[in-house]
Amino acid sequence: MKKAEDLRSARWFAPDNLRGFGHRSRIMQMGYAPADWAGKPIIAIINTWSDINPCHAHFKTRVEDVKRGVLQAGGFPLELPALSLSENFVKPTTMLYRNMLAMETEELIRSHPVDGVVLMGGCDKTTPGLLLGAISAGLPAIYIPAGPMLRGNWHGKVLGSGSDAWKFWDDRRAGIISDQDWQGVEGGIARSHGHCMTMGTASTMTGVAEAIGMTLPGASSIPAPDANHIRMCSASGRRIVEMVWEDMVPRQILTRGAFDNAVTVAMAMGCSTNAVIHMIAMARRAGHDLTLDDFDRASRKVPVIANVRPTGDKYLMEDFFYAGGLPALMRKLGSLLSLDERTVNGRTLGENIQDAACHNDDVIRDTDNPIYPEGALAVLKGNLSTEGCVIKPCAMESRLMKHIGRAIVFDDYPSLKEVIDSDDFDVTADDILILRNAGPQGGPGMPEWGMLPIPGKLVKQGVRDMLRISDARMSGTSYGACILHVSPEAFVGGTLAFVHTGDQIAVDVAERKLDLLVSADELERRRQQWTPPERKFERGYGWMFAQHILQADKGCDFDYLETSFGRSPGEPAIY
Ligand code: FES
Numbered sequence: 280m281k282k283a284e285d286l287r288s289a290r291w292f293a294p295d296n297l298r299g300f301g302h303r304s305r306i307m308q309m310g311y312a313p314a315d316w317a318g319k320p321i322i323a324i325i326n327t328w329s330d331i332n333p334c335h336a337h338f339k340t341r342v343e344d345v346k347r348g349v350l351q352a353g354g355f356p357l358e359l360p361a362l363s364l365s366e367n368f369v370k371p372t373t374m375l376y377r378n379m380l381a382m383e384t385e386e387l388i389r390s391h392p393v394d395g396v397v398l399m400g401g402c403d404k405t406t407p408g409l410l411l412g413a414i415s416a417g418l419p420a421i422y423i424p425a426g427p428m429l430r431g432n433w434h435g436k437v438l439g440s441g442s443d444a445w446k447f448w449d450d451r452r453a454g455i456i457s458d459q460d461w462q463g464v465e466g467g468i469a470r471s472h473g474h475c476m477t478m479g480t481a482s483t484m485t486g487v488a489e490a491i492g493m494t495l496p497g498a499s500s501i502p503a504p505d506a507n508h509i510r511m512c513s514a515s516g517r518r519i520v521e522m523v524w525e526d527m528v529p530r531q532i533l534t535r536g537a538f539d540n541a542v543t544v545a546m547a548m549g550c551s552t553n554a555v556i557h558m559i560a561m562a563r564r565a566g567h568d569l570t571l572d573d574f575d576r577a578s579r580k581v582p583v584i585a586n587v588r589p590t591g592d593k594y595l596m597e598d599f600f601y602a603g604g605l606p607a608l609m610r611k612l613g614s615l616l617s618l619d620e621r622t623v624n625g626r627t628l629g630e631n632i633q634d635a636a637c638h639n640d641d642v643i644r645d646t647d648n649p650i651y652p653e654g655a656l657a658v659l660k661g662n663l664s665t666e667g668c669v670i671k672p673c674a675m676e677s678r679l680m681k682h683i684g685r686a687i688v689f690d691d692y693p694s695l696k697e698v699i700d701s702d703d704f705d706v707t708a709d710d711i712l713i714l715r716n717a718g719p720q721g722g723p724g725m726p727e728w729g730m731l732p733i734p735g736k737l738v739k740q741g742v743r744d745m746l747r748i749s750d751a752r753m754s755g756t757s758y759g760a761c762i763l764h765v766s767p768e769a770f771v772g773g774t775l776a777f778v779h780t781g782d783q784i785a786v787d788v789a790e791r792k793l794d795l796l797v798s799a800d801e802l803e804r805r806r807q808q809w810t811p812p813e814r815k816f817e818r819g820y821g822w823m824f825a826q827h828i829l830q831a832d833k834g835c836d837f838d839y840l841e842t843s844f845g846r847s848p849g850e851p852a853i854y
Contacts, residue, residue, distance in 0.1 A: 280524055280525065280526075281523065281524050281525075281526050283318035283319075286318075286319075286320060286321075286394050286523070287392070287393070287394050287418070288316070288320070288321040288392040288393060288394050289318075290392070291392035292306075292316055292317065292392065293317075302392065315355055316355045319353055319354055319355045320353075320354045320355070320394040320395055320519075320520050320523035320524065321354070321355045321356075321357060321392055321393050321394050321395075322349045322354045322355065322356045322357065322393065322394065322395050322396070322397060322516070322519050322520065322523070323357055323359050323387065323388060323391060323393040323395070323396045323397070324342055324345050324346065324349075324356055324357065324358045324359065324396075324397045324399065324516075325359050325360075325361050325384055325387060325388075325396060325397070325398050325399065325409060326338055326342050326358055326359070326360055326361065326399045327360075327361050327362065327363045327364065327380075327399060327400045327402070327405045327409070328342070328360065328363060328399070329360075329363030329365065331363065331365050331368050332363040332364070332365035332368075332402055333365070333367070333469065333472060334365070334366070334401055334402035334425055334428070334472070334473060334474040334475070334481065335363060335365075335399070335400075335401060335402060335405075335425055335472075336472035337425070337472045337473070337503055337504070337508075338399050338425065341399070341423070341508070341509065341512045342358055342399065344509050344512035344513045344516070345397050345399070345423065345512045345513065345515060345516040346358070346516065347513050347516060348512065348513035348514060348515060348516020348517040348518075349397075349516040349517070349519065349520055350516075351513070351516070351517055352516070352517040352518075352520035352521060353520060354395075354516075354519070354520035354523070356397075356516065357391070357393065359387050359391065361380060361383050361384060361387060361409070362376060362379060362380045362383055362408075363402075363405070364376055364377070364380055364402060364403075364404045364405050364408065365402060366402050366403045366404070366475075366481075371722065371724060371726050372722065372724045372725065372726040372727060373402075373403060373404040374404060374722075374724045374725050374726070374727075374752065374835070375722070375723060375724030375820075375821070375824060376404065376408075376724075377404040377407055377408045377411075377557075377835075378408070378411070378824070378828075378835075378836060378837050378840065379408075379820065380404065380405065380408030380409065380412070381407075381408045381409075381411035381412040381415075381836075381840065382412065382840070383412065384398070384408065384409050384411070384412025384413060384416070385411075385412035385413075385415045385416045386412075387412075388412065388413065388416035388418055389416055393418065394418065394419070394523045395418055395419040395420065395421075395519045395520070395522055395523040396413055396416070396418055396419065396420040396421075396519070397420075397421055397423060397515055397516060397519050398410065398413055398420060398421070398422045398423065399423045399425070400422070400423075400424070400425065401424050401425025401426065401473070401474040401481055401485055401503075402425065402474050402481055403474075403479070403480040403481050403484065403553065403755070404480075404557075406422070406424070406481070406484035406485055406487070406488055406557070407484060407557035407558075407560060407561060409422065410422065410488060410493065410561055411560060411561055411564055411836070411840075413529060414529050414530075414533060414561060414564045414565050415564055415840065417528055417529060417530065418528065419519060419522040419523050419525075419526070419527050419528055419529075420493070420519075420528075420529055421493065421494065421495070421515050421518055421519045421522065421623045422485075422488045422493040422494045422498075422623075423494070423498065423511070423512055423515050424474075424485035424488060424489070424494060424498055424499045424501075425472075425473055425474050425481075425485070425503055426473050426474070426485075426499075426500075426501045426502050426503035426504075426505070426508045427473050427474055427475065427476035427481070427482055427500075427502055427503065427595070427596035427597065427600075428440070428469060428470070428471045428472060428473030428474065428475070428476050428502070428503055428504075429470060429471040429473070429476065429502060429504060429597055430476060430595050430597050430598075431443065431467050431468040431469060431470060431476075432467050432470060433463045433464050433466075433467035433468070434463060437595065438464065438467055438468045439468075439476065439477040439588045439589070439595050439756070440468065440469065440475035440476055440477050440479060440756055441475055441477055441479055441589075441754050441755075441756020441757065442477050442588050442589040442756045442757075442758065443464065443468060444464070444468060444756075445730070445756075445757060445758075447460075447461065447464045448461075449733065449738050449743065452700070452735055452738050452739075453738050453739050453741075454739075471502075471503065471504045472503050472504065473502060473503025473504065474503070475755075475756055476502075476595045476596040476597060477587065477588045477589055477595060477596070477755075477756045478548055478549050478550065478551070478585060478587040478588065478589065478590060478591070478596070478755070479551050479589075479754060479755030479756035480551040480553040480554065480557075480754070480755035480756075481755070482499075482548075482551075482587070482596050482755075483545060483548060483550040483551040483553070483554045483755055484551075484553075484554060484557060485498075485499035486499045486500075486544060486545070486548055486550075486605050487541045487544065487545055487550075487554060487557075487558060489605050490537075490540050490541040490543075490544035490545075490605070490609065491532065491533060491537040491538060491540065491541045491561075492532040492533070492537050492620055492621060492622030492623060492628065493529070493532060493533075493622075493623055494515075494623065495511060495514055495515055495518065495623065495624055496606055496622070496624065496631040496632070496635075497511075497604050497605060497606050497635075498511050498515070499604070499605050500596065500599055500600040500604030500605050501600060501604070502596065502597050502600055505600075518623065518624060521625075522623065522625075525625065527621075527623070527625065529565070530565065530566075531621060532620070532621050532622060532623060533561075533562075533565040533567075534567075534620060535562075535567045536617035536619070536620045537617075537620045538558065538561075538562045538565070538567055538569055539573070539577075539617060540616050540617055540620060540628065541558060542558065542569070542573055542574055542577045543577055543581050543612060543615050543616055544605070544608070544609060544612070544616075545558070545655070546574075546577050546578055546581035546583065546654030546655050546656070547581050547582065547583060547584050547585060547608060547612055547615075547654075548583070548585045548587070548608065548655070549583040549585055549587065549589075549590025549591060549650065549651070549655045549673055549674075550655045550656065550755075551754075551755025551756075552656060552669050552670075552671055552729075552752065552753060552755065552763050552764070553752055553754075553755050554755075555571065555574055555656065555669055555764070555831075556725075556752070556764065556831055556834055556835050557834070558834075559571075559832070559833065559834035560833075560834030560835060560836045561834075562834075563833070563834055563836060563841055564836065564840070564841065570832070571658045571666075571667040571669070571832050572658065572667075574654075574656055574658055574669075575656075575657060575658035575791065577654055578653055578654030578655065578656050578657055578658070579653055579654065580615070580653075580654075581612070581615060581653075581654045582644075582646055582649030582650075582651060582652050582653065582654070583649055583650045583651040583653075583654065583655050583673050584608060584611060584612075584643060584644040584645070584646060584649050584650065585599060585608055585642075585643060585644075585650070586641060586642050586643070586644060586650050587599050587642070589674050589756060589757070589758040590650060590651065590655060590671075590673045590674050590758075591650050593641075594641075594642045598639070598642050599642055599643070601638065601639065601642075602637060602638050602639035602642035602643045603635060603636055603637040603638050603639075603643060606631065606632045606635035607635045607636060607637040607638075607643050608643050609628070609632045609635070610632045610633070610635040610637070611637065611643060611644075611645060611646060612646065613646075615646075616628065618632075650673070651672075651673035653672070653673075654673075655671060655673050655674075656669055656670070656671055656672075657669070657670050657671075657672050657788050657791060658791060659762060659786070659788070659791050659792060659793040660791060660792070660793065661785075661792045661793040661794040661795075662774055662794050662795055662802070663748070663765065663774050663775060663778070663784065663793045663794055663795045664762075664765045664766055664773070664774070664775070664793050665766075665767070665773075665774070666766035666767055666830065666832045667764075667766055667832050668748075668762050668763060668764050668765040668766060668793060668831075669762070669763050669764050670760070670761065670762045670763070670788060671758070671761070672788050674758035674759065675744060675758065675759055675760035675761075676743075676744040676759075676760060679744060679745070679746050679760040679786070680786075680787075680788040680789060681786065681787050681788065681789065682709075682711075682746055682785075682786050683783055683784070683785045683786075683796070684709050684710050684711040684746060684783070684784060684786075685709070685710045685711065685780075685781060685782070685783060685784075686710075686711050686713050686748075686778050686779070686780060686781065686782045686783070686784050686795075687705075687706060687710050687711070687712050687713065687780050688713045688715065688778050688779065688780045689712070689713065689714050689715070690715060690716055690812075691714075691716055691717075692714065692717065692726075692728050695712075695714060695731065695732075699731075699732050699734050699735065700732075700734070700735030700736075701735070701736075702735070702736050704734050704735075704736065706734045706736070706737065707737075708737055708740075708742045708745050709745075710745070710746075711745070711746040711747070711748060711784050711786075712731045712734075712745065712746070712747045712748070713747075713748045713749065713775070713778055714728060714729070714731055714747075714748075714749040714750075714751060715749065715750055715768075715769035715770075715775045715776060715778070716750070716768075716769050716770050716776075716812055717729075717749055717750055717751035717768075718750030718751065718764075718765070718766075718768025718769065718770055718771075718773075718830075718831065719750075719768060719828045719829070719830060719831060719835050720768060720770045720771055720825050720828055721750060721768050721769060721770030721771075721812065722751065723815060723816070723821060723824055723825045723828065724824065724828075725750070725751055725752045725764070725831065725835065726751055726752070727751065727752050727753050727754045727757075728749065728751040728752075728753075729747070729749045729751040729752050729753035729757075729761050729763040729764075730747070730753040730754065730757040730758075730759055730761050731747040731749065731761070733745060743759075744759045744760050745759075745760065746760045746762070746784075746786060747759070747760065747761045747762065748761075748762040748765060748775070748784070748793075749761070749762070749763060749765065750763075750764065750765040750766070750768035750769055750770070750773070750775055750831070751763065751764075752764060752831075762786070762793060764831035764832070765831075766830045766831050766832040767830055768830065768831070770811065770812060771811075771830075772806070772809065772811065774795060774802065776809055777795075777797075777802055777805040777806060777809060778795055778797075779805075782795060782796065782797055783795075783796040783797075784796065824837075827839060829841075
C-alpha cells in the first residue's frame, strides 16, 4: 500500500520550496484549501465530452458523478478535457486522430500532478485512443464506457445505428421507400445520447476494454441513459482512489492472457473489423506481439454467440444489457477464457463472472447454439495481401465465400463516386470492386470507405452484396463481403497497387486465401513501372502522420510511440 508521502502528486504540492508555493498558491486561486488535496490521491478525469460529440453528450453531467465517487473515497478529482473525436463529424476520418488522442492522453497524465486516471470515452476511436495513452503513461487507470444509446425507432420499427442507415439508403436508391420515409428514419435512428447501439466499433471496443479488465464488471453494456450508468460512474470514481493506494497499474492487468481473452470475447460478440487494428496497437503498447494470426486462430474456435446486429439479425445493445450483458456472455464462454486475469476491481475475471446470469438465451446464445459457428472475422493472405487482410464472414452472403471475379479498380473515392450509380457502368454482381490508396498512409488514416456502395443498377436488380476489396476500413456497423485493411497498402507499393481492371482475383475464405491471378513476371513488370502517388499533406499533423504510421497489420500506431526507450515493454516512464 502506498503512503501519502509516496503519492506522485505530493512532488508538486508537498515541498516547502518556491515551486511548492507556486503549485499551492495557484490551486488555492481556484478556491481549494489544503484539506481538498493534502495527502489525497489526485485523480485526473480525462473527459472526451464536446458540444459536437452526441455519443458523449451525457459526459458533461456524468463527470460530476465520477467526481462524487472520487470525493467519497477520499480523493481529489480534476477534470482534464481531451479531444472528443466524434465519429460522425470529424473529417476525413477519426482514425487520423486516434493516435493524437493517445498522445494527448499520455501527455495529460505525464504533465499534470495526478496519481490515477479515469478515462471517459466510448465513440469509436476514443476507447483505443484513451487506453493507448494510459497504457504508456502507466499510472493506475480505470475506463468508463459511454454506454450504448437506446434502440432507434421509426413507425414502431426498431432501428440500429449505421446498419439500418445503409439498409434504408439502398431501399431508397432502389425506390422501395419514399423521401418522407427516409426523413422518418433520419429522425428516429439516434434518439438518445450514448454511442452506436449495434455491435459496431464502439460496442466492440468498450466490450474489449471490459474483457481486458480495465472497466468495472458489466460496465460496457449499460445503456447510456440508464441510472445504472450513473452508479457505475460514481463506483469507478471510488475505485480509482483505492487503485492508487494499491498501486495497481495497467501493466499488472494487461497481460498476454488479458488480450487473448479480449480476442476471444471480440469473436464471440461478432466484433467490428476495426477491433483488430486497435487491439493489436493496444497489445503492442503493453508489450505483447498480438498478430492477425492470433485473431484467425481464435476465429476458428470461438463461435459468435451475441445475437446483436449487424452479425445477429434481431437485437441491439439494449437487449444485450437486459439479457445479462458482457458478464453473461463471458460466463458462457467459460473455459475458452483465462479466468485468472486480474481486473481493475482487484478481483479476477473468473471471480467477476462466476454469478453472471443470462436472462435471454436468444440474445446471448449458448456456445452449442451459436449465431455463427466460427468467429466473427477471418484473416486472408496471398499475393494480393502478403501481410494479411480482414473479412467478416458472419455478415456476408455465403455464395461469395469462394469466388473468382473480374477486378474493377478505382484509384480514389471520387472516381468511384462518379460512376457507381451510372446505368452505363460496366459491372455485374460477379465482379470485384477495388478501392486503393485509402490505407494508413494513402488515406491517410484509413477512412471507412471499405463498404464500397453496390452499383446503383445492381441495387435496382435486387443485388445487396458483392465482393469488394480495399486497403481502407469499414464502419463496425457495416456488413457485406468487404475485404479490408489490405496490407501492405497500395500507397506503399503493396500488390493492390498493381491490379488492373479486368484482372481475375480469387477469394477463398475457408482456405483464407486472396490472390491476384497474374503471373509473378507480369507483377514485377508492373511494379517497375509504378510511381508512388503524391502525398496529400505537405505540412502539419497529416504530414507527420504519414511519416510515422505503421501498417494496419501492426495496429496503425506511430513507430515512435511503440518504442520503449530502454524500458521494458509496458513499464511506465519515470515522470
Ligand atoms: Fe459515436 Fe457511432 S458515432 S459510436
